Amino acid sequence: MKSKKGFISFVFLLLCAAAVFVIGWVQLYVPVEKYGVLVSKTNGVDPDVIQQGTFVWKWQKLIPTNTVIHLFEAKNEKNTVTVSGKLPSADIYSALIEGRPDFSYSFTFEIEASVKPETLPQLVKAQNIADDQDLSALLLKACNNAAGNAAEIILNDISSASDSFLQLSSDEILLLEHVNEKGNYGGVEIKSIKVVSSKLPDVMLYNTAKEVYAAYLSGVKNALLETTGSQVELASDDFLLIERFGKLGKVLTEYPILIDYLAVTRDDPDGALGLLDILHKGE
Numbered sequence: 001m002k003s004k005k006g007f008i009s010f011v012f013l014l015l016c017a018a019a020v021f022v023i024g025w026v027q028l029y030v031p032v033e034k035y036g037v038l039v040s041k042t043n044g045v046d047p048d049v050i051q052q053g054t055f056v057w058k059w060q061k062l063i064p065t066n067t068v069i070h071l072f073e074a075k076n077e078k079n080t081v082t083v084s085g086k087l088p089s090a091d092i093y094s095a096l097i098e099g100r101p102d103f104s105y106s107f108t109f110e111i112e113a114s115v116k117p118e119t120l121p122q123l124v125k126a127q128n129i130a131d132d133q134d135l136s137a138l139l140l141k142a143c144n145n146a147a148g149n150a151a152e153i154i155l156n157d158i159s160s161a162s163d164s165f166l167q168l169s170s171d172e173i174l175l176l177e178h179v180n181e182k183g184n185y186g187g188v189e190i191k192s193i194k195v196v197s198s199k200l201p202d203v204m205l206y207n208t209a210k211e212v213y214a215a216y217l218s219g220v221k222n223a224l225l226e227t228t229g230s231q232v233e234l235a236s237d238d239f240l241l242i243e244r245f246g247k248l249g250k251v252l253t254e255y256p257i258l259i260d261y262l263a264v265t266r267d268d269p270d271g272a273l274g275l276l277d278i279l280h281k282g283e
Contacts, residue, residue: 035074035117037124040067045125049117070130076114076191077139081147083107087155087201093209103206106199107151111143112191119187127186142188149182150175150193 030036036050040060050056050069060067083106087093090103115123115135129135153175172194179193 030069030071033073034071035120036069036071037121038067038069039124042066045121047121049120051117070124071132072120072129072135073132074115074117074120074135076112077136078110078112079140079143080196081109081111081143083109083147083151084199085151087206089210089213090201090206093206093213096209096212097205101202101205103201104199105151105155105201106197107147107154108196108198109147109150109193110196111146111193113139113142113146113185113188114191115139115188123187138186139188142185142190145183145185146179146190146193150179150195153178153182154195 038046
């Protein structure tokens with residue numbers, strides 16, 4: 001009888017151990033071709049990526065309602081992004097040239113991006129992503145940033161050499177290299193980028209208008225400096241005259257009789273003011 005009870009106890013313990021093992025075996029909760037990230041109330045985001053073919057056991061799963069597993073497909077995604085705008089001060093330079101040429105630009109890029117599975121825990125923690133929809137939004141944001149960087153790289157290049165654009169637009173590897181060097185895409189890897197279509201302004205005409213406008217500004221600056229210099233000189237003379245009349249008022253207050261003298265000598269104001277200066281110095 002005792003042996004029977006002992007056997008039942010052993011089987012019960014064995015079943016409990018099996019249940020604990022199965023509950024904590026988080027790999028069972030992740031479908032094939034999916035990656036899982038465990039988030040628990042007790043420990044936060046777990047750094048281990050859960051996937052089929054790799055044994056992962058987590059004790060946090062044993063506590064009811066303590067954990068949630070976020071599932072991701074983590075595949076490459078392609079996005080088509082258009083970047084458009086105008087060259088700096090385009091409207092000002094366009095107004096200088098007959099016909100008001102259009103200095104706007106437009107690029108359409110096809111960009112492929114992905115995340116490495118091992119980076120998913122960090123993305124869940126830093127970017128607060130929870131499913132494939134959030135992951136797709138993150139990839140699209142990275143593609144938009146990459147497209148903006150690519151457009152800037154191309155525009156900077158063609159401003160000095162018109163054939164540089166042809167090289168960048170045809171050499172996808174070179175463009176990808178420049179784009180990855182220029183930006184950090186928040187854990188997203190830009191796998192490829194190519195120019196699907198483009199609209200470019202006349203860069204040579206733009207640079208000519210830019211030089212003309214710079215020459216115009218230089219002329220305006222010089223004219224302002226000349227005007228300012230003459231105004232400063234005039235203001236200085238006015239200040240000295242006001243100062244002399246201030247002294248005159250003080251002297252007339254002390255010597256009222258000089259008012260009659262000034263009335264007599266009004267045809268010689270310089271002489272009168274000279275006399276007042278002498279009187280003022282002799283005070």
